[in-house]
Structures are given as structure tokens and as C-alpha cells.
Amino acid sequence: MFNVLIAEDENNIRKLISIKLKNAGYNVLLACDGLEALNIVYETHVDIIIADVMMPNMSGYELVKTLRDDGKKIPVILCTAKGGIHDKAEGFSLGVDDYMVKPIDFDELLMRIKAVLRRSQTVSEQKLIIGSVVLDYNTLTVSNGTVTESFTKKEFNILYKLLSYPEKSFSKSQLFEEFWSFDSDTEEDAVKVYVNKIRNKIEPFSEIDVQTVRGVGYRGVRNEQK
DSSP states (O other): OOEEEEEEEHHHHOOOOOOOHHHHHHHEESSSSHHHHHHHHSSSSSSEEEESSOSSSSHHHHHHHHHTTTTTOOOOOESSSSHHHHHHHHHHHHHHHHEEEESSHHHHHHHHHHHHHHHHOOOOOOEETTEEEETTOOOOOOOEEEEEEEOHHHHHHHHHHHHSSSTOOOOOHHHHHHHOOTOOOOOOOOHHHHHHHHHTTTTTTTEEEEETTTTTTTEEEEEGGG
């Protein structure tokens, strides 16, 4: 399931887009402005961003510029009441993937999302490639062409998140809150159990690892860091 981040300061529009995307099968993340959207990007895996241009704290343009300056290639569709050619030119010059003028046709938005995801080579399958190692979200497997290991969905999601942000450490509490429901009877120690299972399964793949950061939590390690 793709994670779609909606950055929109108007509550009604944000809710309408959210409902439409959820009905279409997307997992939706919500932000009231560009700054909140940026924080979400650095905490959670995001496949595509739908952002308004005029927002408090950080505009859609500023959000895109910050992401691109940081080397992040997350696809972005800007939605705005400004439909002039100069407005669009500014957005595309910053690295926007598509541009829609309000009022938004939701069916058109869905088509554009699919098209942008297809262009970014993430449609129909989600893969994280690290050297010869491929994490395949569709099959919940990790392989290197010789060895293939299967994971449960929770195991795979934890590994995928850690390796998606190899320079960031996640606490046990952060991982627990994201991957276990709040009403679950499971204790936070389950995170350690799952990390140990993941480590056992990725032993054949020298290019990836999950490292314990003393006093902090866990971080994903890619081959270039070894």
C-alpha cells in the first residue's frame, strides 16, 4: 500500500482528498502545512506528496526546494489556485513532478497520482534496492539473486523503514507506536524480539544490517556504511 502525504491548510479540502484516496486504496498521512509535512517525511516512509502552494510556516514551493536540496526524490504534485504559466514554471524549476489547479477534480487527481508513481518506477511494486539486495514489498521478500528470505508483513515493514532512513536512529517506542496498534496488549519488548528475527533472516545479505544504537534504539545499515 502506497503512503500518500497530503499537505493542505484548508481542513475541508484536506479531508475530502483524504477520503477519496483512502477509498482508492491508499494509506493517507496528513499535514496542515509544509513544515509539518517535512517532519513527517523524515519520520515515515512517503511514496508521494500532494501539497498546496500557499500554506503557513512553509509553502509548497519551499517544501519542494527543501526536499530536493536534501537529495530526496519523493514525487510531489502541487495543487493551487494559481494557474498562471509563471507559477507552474516556478514549481517545475524546483523539481515538482506535476501541477494541478484548484478546484481539483478528484478523479483526475487519482489518475495523475498513478501516472507520477509509474514514472517514478514505484507503481505495481515497491522495491528498495541496495547493491545486489532487493527488498520487494509485493512479495515481502529480501533477495540477492542467489538467496531469498521471506518475511512477515510486520518484519518486512520494520526492516524497510530502517533501511529507508539509514542515517536515522529509531527508538523502541517509535517503532512500537508505528507498527503495533495502541490498543494492543503487546509490550514494547516485542520490538526487540522482531529485530532479532529480522537479523537472523538477513544474515546471508552482507550489504544490509540492523544496528543497535546504545541508549537510543535501532538504525538500518547499508553496505556503503560498513
